[in-house]
Amino acid sequence: MMMTTLTRRRFHWSLWAVPLGLLLAGGATHVVLMLLPAPADLDLARTQTSAGGSFVATVAPGDLAIDRQMTWQFDIKDAQGAPIAASALRVDGGMPLHGHGLPSQPSAPQSLGGTLYEVGGIRFSMPGWWVVKVHRATPDGDDIAEFNFLM
Known part of the structure; x- marks a missing residue:
């Protein structure tokens, strides 16, 4: 069966129109998600128990600023109140509604003594x-405490 010129044009049109349409639809969805407000019941507490209950963390962020490197202090203790080895901890985070992480790579937690x-x-x-998420490596995988911030 031979393709006519009109059929070929429609076929070529669909080769780029379908992926372009999917890309535009995905972009529009992303823009809508970015414009959504944070949940009304957002927990802004500065002390959080990890999801698995293996530790409690308190954050002292100091002065919050946009587009400035910040150094924060955390008080992190296991469920019994004891310090946790700094090597078992890491910090990361991001913007849930935008789907991206922090624009920086936080340093490895440095022990200041005790649980600080x-x-x-x-x-x-x-x-x-x-x-901002505090991760604790455990034999069962990471246990995570999450802190919400509205900037």
């Missing part, structure tokens, strides 16, 4: 809802 730790290199690049 310092983490540098935390940066928020724009206004909005940010989440």
